[in-house]
Amino acid sequence: MRVIFAGTPEFARVALQRLHAARFDIPLVLTQPDRPAGRGMKLQASPVKQFAQEHGIAVAQPRSLRLDGKFPDDAQQARTAILEARADVMVVAAYGLILPQWVLDAPQLACLNIHASLLPRWRGAAPIHRAIEAGDARTGITIMQMDAGLDTGDMLLVEPMAIRDDDTTASLHDRLADLGGRLVVEALEMAACGGLTRTPQPADGITYAHKIEKAEAAIDWSKPARVIERRVRAFDPFPGASTALGGDTVKLWRAQVLPALAGAAPGTLLAVGPDGIDVATGDGVLRVLDVQRPGGKRLAVADALRGWPLQAGQRFGAA
Incomplete structure (x- = not known):
């Protein structure tokens, strides 16, 4: 089976590595x-x-695949390469470009997408981040037959995965990347013998995982501690949850919810010590465990406090 692969980040590289190890013929990336x-x-x-x-x-890096778009020469060169590859299947994983209909029609059998959610939940650009941020108990991989919509195609293989209480986007990403690589190899092996079954996505339960923006990094301390803790994990490694302190921006990388009442204005530092920085929130107390000061490295609070005159009574979120 001849497979064109389209992808960009580490999540996609893992799948490409699995396909290569499984000895699929990959004429073009x-x-x-x-x-x-x-x-x-x-x-x-x-x-x-x-x-x-x-x-x-062979590698092609078009800025666009639209023949009538801003970069028609890029698209035409890519079109030539795709048609000359004579692929049976195209596999797409976090590519980053919209595929026009001519691309979807190019492979003899289908274009398959490796999507990091249990569709139709979390269609869109950032399904791993949004699943953690929302407090979902599980996510997974869907191998989907692509169509012209945004992650709307029929499902071919689905496998769930539990989201751990301490999962960050980084840790969940790595496990899902491994699962996606395994499932897409299974899907292609099944497709080769005509064993794949297409299942339309349910009409209920559709949510959209909008792209993560840097502006979302700023913590709103009026939110409950459990909500903030999930955002800290969801935004690790990008963009990193952050808060203002005396004109500086401090990043928070690890935190836990304490079974305690805040008893102070949201953002107020209730206690500062080697075990963590306890911060009042709109509902409960958040203990910050790993921080990063401006120009510094990510450190455990015990190390970060050396030479940092942080005291109870100060307030995060205030310039």
Whole structure:
């Protein structure tokens, strides 16, 4: 089976690695153009491109796939490469470009998408973040047959996964990436012998996982402690939950909810010590365990407090 792969970040690289290990013929990889990254803002290839180059797989990096769009030359070159690949299937995982109908029609059998949620819950760009933020007890992987809608296609394989109480987006991402890689190999092996069954998505329970914006990082201390704690985990590693303190911005990386009443205005520091920073919220107390001061590294509170004159009575969220 000849498989075109379209993806960009680490989540997609894991799937590409699984397909390559399973000895599928991969004549072409599509991935996003190189982006500036790091302190020097040098152009950096995506994890998918790096894997493809290491294994001698042809790579195309169009800025758009719309033949009538802003970059028609990019799209036309990609179209030539896709048609010449003569693929049976295209597998898409966190690619980052909308696929127009001509792309969906190009493979002989289908375009399959590896989506990190139990569809139709959390269609859209950030299903892992939003599942943790919402307090979902479980998520999973859906292998879906793509259509022109936003994650609306028929489901082919679905496998749930529990969300742990201490899961961050980073830790859940890694487990889901492994699951997605395994399931897409299973899906293609089943497709090769005609064993895949298409199931339409339910009409009920549709939610959208909108893209994470940096502006969401700021903590609203009037929210309940349990809500803030979930946001801290959901925004790890990006964009990182943050709060103002005396004109500085402090990032909070790990926290826990305490069974205590706040008894003070939201954001007030109730206690400061090596075990954590206890902060009043709109409902309950949040103990901050890992922090990052401006220009510093992520540290446990016991280490961060060295040389940081933080005291009870100060208030997070106040400039």
